[in-house]
Amino acid sequence: MNKFYEIYLDIKEKIESGFYPAGQSLPSEHQMSQDYGVSRETLRKALLTLLENGYIQKQQGKGSIVLDIHRYNFPVSGLTSFKELQESQAIHSETIVVVNKKIPAPKFLVDAGLLDADEMVIYLIRQRLVDDEVIILDKDYIRCSIIEDLPTPKMENSLYDYIEHDLGMQIAYAKKEFTVDRVTKEDKKYMDLNSDTHVVVVRSDVFLEDTRFFQYTESRHRLDRFKFVEFARRNKV
Amino acid sequence: MNKFYEIYLDIKEKIESGFYPAGQSLPSEHQMSQDYGVSRETLRKALLTLLENGYIQKQQGKGSIVLDIHRYNFPVSGLTSFKELQESQAIHSETIVVVNKKIPAPKFLVDAGLLDADEMVIYLIRQRLVDDEVIILDKDYIRCSIIEDLPTPKMENSLYDYIEHDLGMQIAYAKKEFTVDRVTKEDKKYMDLNSDTHVVVVRSDVFLEDTRFFQYTESRHRLDRFKFVEFARRNKV
DNA sequence: CAGTGGTCTAGACCACAGG
DNA sequence: CTGTGGTCTAGACCACTGG
Numbered sequence: 001m002n003k004f005y006e007i008y009l010d011i012k013e014k015i016e017s018g019f020y021p022a023g024q025s026l027p028s029e030h031q032m033s034q035d036y037g038v039s040r041e042t043l044r045k046a047l048l049t050l051l052e053n054g055y056i057q058k059q060q061g062k063g064s065i066v067l068d069i070h071r072y073n074f075p076v077s078g079l080t081s082f083k084e085l086q087e088s089q090a091i092h093s094e095t096i097v098v099v100n101k102k103i104p105a106p107k108f109l110v111d112a113g114l115l116d117a118d119e120m121v122i123y124l125i126r127q128r129l130v131d132d133e134v135i136i137l138d139k140d141y142i143r144c145s146i147i148e149d150l151p152t153p154k155m156e157n158s159l160y161d162y163i164e165h166d167l168g169m170q171i172a173y174a175k176k177e178f179t180v181d182r183v184t185k186e187d188k189k190y191m192d193l194n195s196d197t198h199v200v201v202v203r204s205d206v207f208l209e210d211t212r213f214f215q216y217t218e219s220r221h222r223l224d225r226f227k228f229v230e231f232a233r234r235n236k237v
Numbered sequence: 238m239n240k241f242y243e244i245y246l247d248i249k250e251k252i253e254s255g256f257y258p259a260g261q262s263l264p265s266e267h268q269m270s271q272d273y274g275v276s277r278e279t280l281r282k283a284l285l286t287l288l289e290n291g292y293i294q295k296q297q298g299k300g301s302i303v304l305d306i307h308r309y310n311f312p313v314s315g316l317t318s319f320k321e322l323q324e325s326q327a328i329h330s331e332t333i334v335v336v337n338k339k340i341p342a343p344k345f346l347v348d349a350g351l352l353d354a355d356e357m358v359i360y361l362i363r364q365r366l367v368d369d370e371v372i373i374l375d376k377d378y379i380r381c382s383i384i385e386d387l388p389t390p391k392m393e394n395s396l397y398d399y400i401e402h403d404l405g406m407q408i409a410y411a412k413k414e415f416t417v418d419r420v421t422k423e424d425k426k427y428m429d430l431n432s433d434t435h436v437v438v439v440r441s442d443v444f445l446e447d448t449r450f451f452q453y454t455e456s457r458h459r460l461d462r463f464k465f466v467e468f469a470r471r472n473k474v
Numbered sequence: 475c476a477g478t479g480g481t482c483t484a485g486a487c488c489a490c491a492g493g
Numbered sequence: 494c495t496g497t498g499g500t501c502t503a504g505a506c507c508a509c510t511g512g
Contacts, residue, residue, distance in 0.1 A: 002481065023448075028497060039483045041278075044498085057409060057448050060498045061490035065448050069412055171471050172294060175306055178465040180417065180437060198435065198460055200417060211260070211294050211302050223435055228415040234408050239500065265478060276502045281479085297479045298509035 004045035007036050011046060015055050015066055022068030026056065029064075054231035069231060092131065095156045098190060099125040102144060109141060114205060114213045120144040124155060125190070133192040135225040137199075139218040146214055172209040178202055178228070187220060200226040240275050241282035248283060252292050252303055259305030263293065266301075291468035306468060329368065332393045335427060336362035339381060346378060351442060351450045357381040361392060362427070370429040372462040374436075376455040383451055409446040415439055415465070424457060437463040 014020045026032065026047075033043040047064060050056045056064045103123045105115040115121070121141045128136035140159065142150065147167070154162045163169050181201045183193060191199070200221040208214045251257045263269065263284075270280040284301060287293045293301045340360045342352040352358070358378045365373035377396065379387065384404070391399045400406050418438045420430060428436070437458040445451045 004481080030497085039485090040498095041484090042482055045481085047498095054410070054412075057444075057446070058498070059446060059491085061492080061496080063497060067448065173291070173468065173470045175291075176467045176469055178415070178463075178467075180435075180460040180463055198417075207294075209294070209296060211304065223417040226415075226417055230413045230415075231410065232413055233410045241500080267478085276504090277479095278503090279501055282500085284479095295479070296510085298477080298511080300478060 003036075003038050004042050004049070007038070007043060007046035008049040010036075011050060012053075012055060015050075016070065020066050022066050025063040025065055052233075094129040096127040096129065096134075097124070097152045097155050098127055099123060100150060100152050100155065106141060109216055112205075114216065115143065122147065122150055124150065124159075126155065127190055130225065133222075134190060135192065135222040137187060137190050137220040139220070141216045143212075143214055146208070146212065170209040171214065172207055172211075174204045174206040176202060176204045180223075181220075191220070191222060193222060196223055198223060240273075241279050241286070244273050244275070244280060244283035245286040248287060249290075249292060252287075253307065257303050259303050262300040262302055289470075331366040333364040333366065333371075334361070334389045334392050335364055336360060337387060337389050337392065343378060346453055349442075351453065352380065359384065359387055361387065361396075363392065364427055367462070371427060372429065372459040374424060374427050374457040376457070378453045380449075380451055383445070383449065407446040408451065409444055409448075411441045411443040413439060413441045417460075418457075428457070428459060430459060433460055435460060 011020070011026070015022075020026055027035070029040055029043055029047065033040040036043060047056065047058065050064075051058060054067060054069045056066055058064045101123055102120050105117065105119040105121055109115045109121075110117050121144055124138075124140040124142065126138045126140075127134045128138060130136075146169075147163070150159070150162070154166070160171060164171065179201050180198050183197060183199055187193060187199055193199075200223060202217075202219040202221070204215075204217045204219070205213065206215040206217065248257070248263070252259075257263060264272070266277055266280055266284065270277040273280060284293065284295065287301075288295060291304060291306050293303055295301045338360055339357050342354065342356040342358055346352045346358075347354050358381055361375075361377040361379065363375045363377075364371045365375060367373075383406075384400070387396070387399070391403070397408060401408060416438050417435050420428075420434060420436055424430060424436055430436075437460060439454075439456040439458070441452075441454045441456070442450065443452040443454065
């Protein structure tokens with residue numbers, strides 16, 4: 001493992017355990033680079049990672065201060081899947097695969113320039129149950145040229161887990177879009193909506209490390225159970 | 238200005254102008270560091286900034302590939318205010334300050350440990366009009382120990398602009414939370430809701446560079462006009 | 475194999491905060 | 494003034510890609 005990442009994990013641990021309490025300063029970069037026996041630049045990479053993840057705030061001329069954002073509710077951002085979300089929050093939940101079949105590339109993805117007209121995709125619909133209610137409906141379109149088949153039993157677990165662990169592919173980045181849309185017939189059919197008129201829709205274009213378009217996902221959430229938390233830094237200049 | 242930031246801007250410009258077309262590789266780091274006359278680490282800082290902002294994707298052993306996310310719709314993430322959002326999208330809009338007064342620290346912020354019980358805050362309510370309809374209602378609670386007064390005319394422009402430009406303070410980071418809530422009497426009073434039952438609510442705890450809590454904002458959006466776009470990278474490990 | 479990006483170093487100088 | 498973080502360098506070695 002990389003030195004800077006080891007150091008990142010070590011300091012992160014010390015912040016979470018209270019060894020470095022919120023509101024207080026970390027030792028200086030010079031000091032810590034000596035303590036860990038690394039160059040200052042390497043130590044600084046570890047601090048940069050802590051900064052990006054909301055653990056510390058740096059101030060030129062003063063030092064690095066420990067934040068307490070992570071005490072109560074740690075923001076789940078980036079590309080997090082339902083499975084990971086569920087695990088991080090220890091929610092009892094279940095997944096039912098409703099549809100899992102190959103279809104020709106849908107027009108809206110061809111028009112968007114994400115797929116070729118003659119391609120095939122795997123069309124996947126999954127119900128996400130929490131406390132025995134379907135509160136999320138996930139619709140996935142996955143490029144067949146990248147994945148031939150998806151075993152339904154695996155999909156009841158995690159799609160990303162299967163792709164990254166079983167297939168050894170790396171998901172890299174996504175463009176995500178949050179809106180609130182009117183419920184469709186499909187929503188009514190598959191979700192427990194109790195007379196809601198709208199759902200939160202999260203649309204994602206997902207890409208692999210080699211920049212190939214891999215998957216389009218539409219995640220439809222019941223209003224009363226939707227929550228998205230983010231730690232954001234202000235971009236200077 | 239920093240070398241790495243100058244280089245970042247230069248490459249960003251070349252990507253946006255099509256000099257480096259989407260899908261193609263940038264020159265190698267070694268090559269570019271020579272071209273710009275800087276060390277490789279400095280050149281790499283510029284590339285890191287491009288990576289974070291979704292302009293390129295790097296692949297070990299291969300190179301840096303230009304992405305085309307920014308062609309159509311560039312994700313607005315981080316800490317972006319209504320004013321900046323509006324400018325980036327060239328929307329005709331208007332702001333009306335409805336309330337601007339000092340009140341004692343509200344209980345929910347004291348309970349959250351963000352304010353002391355004996356503090357005062359500036360309570361600000363602003364209507365955001367687009368096409369002559371109030372589609373956003375912003376409610377701000379701003380710490381009086383940091384800002385004494387907010388001139389109402391300035392608030393019709395941008396709060397952040399006033400704080401960073403006129404007062405010379407630096408907003409650093411925020412914890413943001415997105416939910417969908419039932420409309421309140423206040424929403425009905427101040428917003429043009431056409432019989433909607435819900436609004437999107439974005440709650441933010443905003444902090445300064447010295448980690449002082451500065452502001453709590455509740456931004457209430459009409460469902461049909463809400464949209465949030467984000468570029469997200471998957472966190473490895 | 476050569477060429478790419480990823481990590482790390484030891485040191486330098488600068489900008490800023492605070493006594 | 495000292496001590497802090499911010500930037501930059503010149504070079505080294507490693508890991509990965511693809512011919």
